[in-house]
Amino acid sequence: MKRATAYRLGFIAAAVTALEVLCRAGVIKPLTMPAPSVILGDLVVILGSGKMNGAMAKTLANVAIAIVLSVSAGVVAGAAIHRWRALRDGLEPLFATYYAIPVYAFYPLFIVLFGLGDVPQILIGFMLAVVAVIVNTLNGLDRVPRVLAKTARIYRMGPAEAAFKVTLPYAAPYIFTGVKLAVAYAFIGVVGAEFIMSRTGLGYEINFAFNNFDNAVMYPLILLILAIATALNMSLHAWEIRLLRRRERG
Amino acid sequence: MRRSWSAMRNAAALTVAILAAWQLLYEFAGTYALTAPLATFQYAAGMLATQSFWVHVAETGRAFLAALAISVAGGLLAGFAFGLHRLSGEVAEPMLVALYSIPKITLYPIVLLIFGIGLPAKIAFGAIHGIVPVAIFAMTAVRNVNPVLLKTARVMRLGPWTQVLTVLFPAALPEIFTGIRLGFSLTLIGTLLGEMFGSQRGLGYLLMTAIGLQNIDVIMAVTLMLVIFAASISTVLIVIDRRLHRAA
Amino acid sequence: MSEPQVSLRGVTRIFADTGLGAEVHALGPVDLDLAKGEFFAVVGPSGCGKSTLLELIAGLSAATQGTITFEGKPVAGEVPDGVGVVFQEDACFPWLSVEDNIAFGLRRAGLAADESRRRVGHALKLMGLVDFARAYPAQLSGGMRQRVCIARTLVTEPRLILLDEPFGALDQQTRLLMGDELLRLWRDTGATILLITHALDEAAMLADRIGVMSARPGRILDIVETRWPRERDSRIVADPSFGEITGRLWKSLRQESLKTLGKAAPAP
Numbered sequence: 001m002k003r004a005t006a007y008r009l010g011f012i013a014a015a016v017t018a019l020e021v022l023c024r025a026g027v028i029k030p031l032t033m034p035a036p037s038v039i040l041g042d043l044v045v046i047l048g049s050g051k052m053n054g055a056m057a058k059t060l061a062n063v064a065i066a067i068v069l070s071v072s073a074g075v076v077a078g079a080a081i082h083r084w085r086a087l088r089d090g091l092e093p094l095f096a097t098y099y100a101i102p103v104y105a106f107y108p109l110f111i112v113l114f115g116l117g118d119v120p121q122i123l124i125g126f127m128l129a130v131v132a133v134i135v136n137t138l139n140g141l142d143r144v145p146r147v148l149a150k151t152a153r154i155y156r157m158g159p160a161e162a163a164f165k166v167t168l169p170y171a172a173p174y175i176f177t178g179v180k181l182a183v184a185y186a187f188i189g190v191v192g193a194e195f196i197m198s199r200t201g202l203g204y205e206i207n208f209a210f211n212n213f214d215n216a217v218m219y220p221l222i223l224l225i226l227a228i229a230t231a232l233n234m235s236l237h238a239w240e241i242r243l244l245r246r247r248e249r250g
Numbered sequence: 251m252r253r254s255w256s257a258m259r260n261a262a263a264l265t266v267a268i269l270a271a272w273q274l275l276y277e278f279a280g281t282y283a284l285t286a287p288l289a290t291f292q293y294a295a296g297m298l299a300t301q302s303f304w305v306h307v308a309e310t311g312r313a314f315l316a317a318l319a320i321s322v323a324g325g326l327l328a329g330f331a332f333g334l335h336r337l338s339g340e341v342a343e344p345m346l347v348a349l350y351s352i353p354k355i356t357l358y359p360i361v362l363l364i365f366g367i368g369l370p371a372k373i374a375f376g377a378i379h380g381i382v383p384v385a386i387f388a389m390t391a392v393r394n395v396n397p398v399l400l401k402t403a404r405v406m407r408l409g410p411w412t413q414v415l416t417v418l419f420p421a422a423l424p425e426i427f428t429g430i431r432l433g434f435s436l437t438l439i440g441t442l443l444g445e446m447f448g449s450q451r452g453l454g455y456l457l458m459t460a461i462g463l464q465n466i467d468v469i470m471a472v473t474l475m476l477v478i479f480a481a482s483i484s485t486v487l488i489v490i491d492r493r494l495h496r497a498a
Numbered sequence: 499m500s501e502p503q504v505s506l507r508g509v510t511r512i513f514a515d516t517g518l519g520a521e522v523h524a525l526g527p528v529d530l531d532l533a534k535g536e537f538f539a540v541v542g543p544s545g546c547g548k549s550t551l552l553e554l555i556a557g558l559s560a561a562t563q564g565t566i567t568f569e570g571k572p573v574a575g576e577v578p579d580g581v582g583v584v585f586q587e588d589a590c591f592p593w594l595s596v597e598d599n600i601a602f603g604l605r606r607a608g609l610a611a612d613e614s615r616r617r618v619g620h621a622l623k624l625m626g627l628v629d630f631a632r633a634y635p636a637q638l639s640g641g642m643r644q645r646v647c648i649a650r651t652l653v654t655e656p657r658l659i660l661l662d663e664p665f666g667a668l669d670q671q672t673r674l675l676m677g678d679e680l681l682r683l684w685r686d687t688g689a690t691i692l693l694i695t696h697a698l699d700e701a702a703m704l705a706d707r708i709g710v711m712s713a714r715p716g717r718i719l720d721i722v723e724t725r726w727p728r729e730r731d732s733r734i735v736a737d738p739s740f741g742e743i744t745g746r747l748w749k750s751l752r753q754e755s756l757k758t759l760g761k762a763a764p765a766p
Binding site: 408 | 558585588592593594606654
């Protein structure tokens with residue numbers, strides 16, 4: 001194992017241990033935060049009881065829908081925008097400032113428009129994710145060197161065939177970066193929206209537990225969400241590195 | 251000069267397109283769902299004229315500026331430390347990246363439990379949103395400084411602090427600034443989110459109460475003002491960012 | 499010769515644990531003396547440790563074994579006063595103008611403002627940069643940026659100037675002309691010059707003595723004396739000895755280069 005990895009694991013272990021000690025000693029009061037071991041135990045109980053299965057399914061389903069929508073719409077939009085210079089130039093300021101705009105500010109609007117159901121949350125997740133996909137698709141398509149288009153013509157490929165067999169595979173790793181971001185953003189968007197105002201989902205359950213001073217439910221759920229998000233993002237990141245490594249020298 | 255003119259023309263065209271789409275949506279969805287662009291601007295202007303609105307703005311502003319200061323100072327400190335000390339940087343980087351991509355809103359209850367309801371919680375929440383990109387970008391910036399520039403500084407026999415201040419920092423500045431720009435946006439988002447609960451004042455609070463009252467006018471007007479504010483500052487920062495990168 | 503200005507004895511550089519597992523024996527043992535005011539070139543196959551040698555003499559890194567002295571005092575990991583280095587890559591500070599870049603070299607010197615200005619003005623004239631004093635490096639060509647770096651080194655009036663393949667990125671004609679400029683500077687300043695180059699003709703044309711290095715771990719295989727007159731320029735290539743000298747250099751070098759070619763690419 002690399003030295004850095006060992007240090008990292010050591011650091012995390014030390015931090016968790018320190019937390020455990022501080023909690024058990026009463027320096028951190030149980031009302032503020034229970035000990036890590038207690039949180040873990042509570043999580044096992046919750047998962048075992050199946051009480052949160054509905055909320056988990058709801059959140060993950062909404063996240064998945066947001067991802068699918070943003071990736072498909074994003075790639076198609078990216079490809080279309082890439083073809084029309086004028087459109088791209090026109091949208092450029094939007095893409096540049098997009099992530100500066102507090103997208104959550106639109107959530108109240110969506111609630112009023114669509115009611116307090118799944119749609120506003122999926123919409124927020126979609127809005128956060130789609131531009132990342134578009135921008136990275138554009139970047140990937142930009143990187144396709146002209147010589148490949150010429151090569152496709154020499155093989156007498158039609159435009160659709162060239163797109164599928166040459167352009168898309170070339171741009172794929174860069175588009176994947178967009179997908180990776182879309183997953184993270186969809187997660188952030190949906191869970192965040194659930195937390196702000198909703199009737200179902202893990203975000204809602206955490207908010208509910210918080211308002212009821214129910215640390216035995218709140219902390220394990222927070223841990224669960226963080227664990228799922230981290231696992232998801234880390235595996236996608238590792239995959240992305242592998243894809244990009246094939247393209248770079250050493 | 252031609253580039254900035256065409257950029258402005260694009261932005262103008264985009265704004266017109268958005269306003270047109272908005273108007274069309276309003277025609278389609280009706281008065282209970284949206285307010286028309288002109289009406290929204292007028293309502294916003296009206297809000298800007300009231301004293302109470304500025305009380306909310308001041309509240310958000312206070313929290314935001316404090317959070318921003320913490321994000322930038324803390325982020326730069328961490329970024330430089332991790333950038334200069336290879337091993338720490340290698341250890342810390344995946345953790346920073348993980349922090350960047352988790353839904354930080356789930357940490358909000360913990361922040362509230364630690365800081366209680368009020369200004370410190372909002373500042374803390376804004377800061378945890380902003381500090382991570384500043385740190386990550388500062389770290390990468392310091393790492394990516396061309397080693398030949400530092401070797402040159404050593405050949406000139408400059409002391410270590412002089413090297414950091416007069417060579418390392420200016421060389422890393424473009425990338426550091428990008429991190430600060432992102433940190434700005436994210437700190438704003440974090441502060442607003444923080445205000446959406448557990449707060450009695452502030453723009454986030456305004457939005458949340460407006461939902462409860464189904465007050466479309468307030469929702470749309472405040473959202474509009476926030477979008478304009480965020481977009482304008484962001485554009486200014488982007489222009490500075492581009493200038494810095496071009497000089498490099 | 500009288501007391502050499504730079505002296506290396508048994509200098510070895512071993513890089514420990516580069517992450518690729520084993521340690522890398524990059525250089526040495528090397529014994530070398532440089533006389534004050536001479537123009538010495540070093541040639542060798544790629545990866546033989548030429549740059550490492552330069553960095554050791556400059557004090558940018560420390561030798562694993564052996565001693566290095568500059569003007570009688572030992573050099574170990576710290577850059578001594580009176581040494582200037584021109585690197586292979588563009589080392590101009592992109593955020594400063596040409597003028598400010600050159601003046602930056604005087605930061606440590608603590609000179610009075612007008613002496614500073616005089617030296618900078620002189621360096622600008624010497625390197626033909628007067629018209630570009632306010633320009634920024636990004637606006638200049640590669641050759642001009644190298645001239646800025648050379649100017650920046652010159653203002654400190656170094657007694658030893660080390661150049662690591664400074665003209666590597668330039669085209670042939672520009673290289674020849676820059677070589678002439680380097681000779682002119684050498685004569686004007688009276689400094690000792692150590693030039694690392696992979697171009698045999700450049701070494702043969704410019705230097706008083708040329709050290710040929712072996713493949714990694716680099717050692718000095720041969721030292722060729724050119725015996726050129728001090729007043730020389732690139733037209734020296736017409737001299738009959740020029741062909742002999744380059745021939746002799748290539749004879750030693752060819753063997754070593756073949757060895758390098760046979761191996762895998764050297765670790766960066």
